[in-house]
Amino acid sequence: MVGFRLDGLTKSFGGARAVDGLRLEVADGAFLALLGPSGCGKTTVLRLLAGLERPDGGTITIGDRVVVGPGTFVEPEDRGLGMVFQSYALWPHMSVAGNVSFALHGKGLAAAEIEARTREALALVGLEDRAAARPHQLSGGQRQRVALARSLALRPKLLLLDEPLANLDPALRTGLAAEFRRLHAETRTTFVFVTHDQAEALALATTIAVLEAGRLQQCAAPEELWRRPASPAVARFIGDGRLLPVEVLGSSGAGLKVALGAARLLVPGEAPAGPGWLCVRRQGLALTDAESPDDALAGTVRASRFEGGAYLHDVAVGDDTPVEVHGPISLSPGASVRLHVTDGWVIPRQP
Numbered sequence: 001m002v003g004f005r006l007d008g009l010t011k012s013f014g015g016a017r018a019v020d021g022l023r024l025e026v027a028d029g030a031f032l033a034l035l036g037p038s039g040c041g042k043t044t045v046l047r048l049l050a051g052l053e054r055p056d057g058g059t060i061t062i063g064d065r066v067v068v069g070p071g072t073f074v075e076p077e078d079r080g081l082g083m084v085f086q087s088y089a090l091w092p093h094m095s096v097a098g099n100v101s102f103a104l105h106g107k108g109l110a111a112a113e114i115e116a117r118t119r120e121a122l123a124l125v126g127l128e129d130r131a132a133a134r135p136h137q138l139s140g141g142q143r144q145r146v147a148l149a150r151s152l153a154l155r156p157k158l159l160l161l162d163e164p165l166a167n168l169d170p171a172l173r174t175g176l177a178a179e180f181r182r183l184h185a186e187t188r189t190t191f192v193f194v195t196h197d198q199a200e201a202l203a204l205a206t207t208i209a210v211l212e213a214g215r216l217q218q219c220a221a222p223e224e225l226w227r228r229p230a231s232p233a234v235a236r237f238i239g240d241g242r243l244l245p246v247e248v249l250g251s252s253g254a255g256l257k258v259a260l261g262a263a264r265l266l267v268p269g270e271a272p273a274g275p276g277w278l279c280v281r282r283q284g285l286a287l288t289d290a291e292s293p294d295d296a297l298a299g300t301v302r303a304s305r306f307e308g309g310a311y312l313h314d315v316a317v318g319d320d321t322p323v324e325v326h327g328p329i330s331l332s333p334g335a336s337v338r339l340h341v342t343d344g345w346v347i348p349r350q351p
């Protein structure tokens with residue numbers, strides 16, 4: 001079953017397209033990150049899913065129900081959604097349990113059911129012993145959890161989260177990230193969250209949709225986006241990939257043979273012969289003593305800095321493209337080095 005599906009979804013603000021013919025299908029039970037640079041349309045997609053915006057065109061299906069389409073617009077409260085937005089306002093005069101149970105009243109549930117669901121939701125977020133506390137007696141991370149429990153108590157089919165970790169300090173972020181993953185696994189609800197932070201997306205999501213200018217660049221598992229970026233934009237955005245212009249000479253069982261200046265390198269990939277971009281990251285480069293251009297890429301150190309345990313060198317290679325590589329000792333600017341490409345990926349390039 002699908003968690004949700006967007007088809008040809010379009011939304012403009014004053015003539016500018018925020019979401020541009022977006023097509024996206026996400027499996028039920030996915031933990032999806034909508035990722036992209038500021039202004040790419042992530043929040044608008046979330047608001048369209050929530051029913052807080054009306055699209056100019058396209059359809060939205062949640063589960064097996066069309067909630068937006070020609071002549072159809074299901075109101076937000078009837079979409080079976082939970083939402084945790086950045087401004088997760090809690091009622092200050094109500095207890096934690098009161099805040100969580102508030103939305104359950106008026107749903108035709110018996111008092112015992114409301115109490116049971118409230119207890120269950122608080123247990124899910126690890127706050128069962130704070131049910132009687134007031135929001136001001138809680139930490140920021142705990143308040144965030146109350147907001148989450150409030151949404152989970154409604155047992156939504158889809159839980160929408162707007163930058164769920166953005167307002168938290170680094171220590172809390174790590175703890176809450178693990179908790180989100182556990183919650184997702186336990187509730188088996190489809191989670192959708194918006195972030196411009198690729199580390200947050202990689203840490204939380206089972207599936208990442210990368211958007212740029214209101215369009216989908218790629219939707220895949222984090223490992224797939226990292227290893228096989230479909231476009232230069234995805235390569236740059238995920239893991240700070242650097243792109244080197246290469247010529248694909250041919251493929252063999254062992255990978256692709258590419259020419260980069262004088263170097264002839266063997267890299268993973270399936271690109272056709274012709275021009276390509278070789279995406280490399282610091283994790284896929286190593287300093288080497290090899291002299292042969294078959295194995296190594298010539299480069300010049302631009303800067304070097306200590307980074308807890310190793311040095312990170314900023315090296316210009318090929319057509320003066322800056323790449324980064326770790327090494328055990330400090331190197332002076334201007335030093336010549338040779339780099340071994342241990343991992344990379346070729347994206348075909350229009351000639």
Ligand SMILES: Nc1ncnc2c1ncn2[C@@H]1O[C@H](COP(=O)(O)OP(=O)(O)OP(=O)(O)O)[C@@H](O)[C@H]1O
Binds near residue numbers: 017036042045196
């Ligand atoms: N209510 C609005 N009125 C006018 N323009 C809007 C409105 N909401 C969004 N936009 C515009 O639509 C585009 C996409 O905005 P959106 O907030 O969806 O992007 P985003 O990727 O979530 O960005 P950010 O990470 O900065 O929140 C932007 O150019 C933005 O200025």
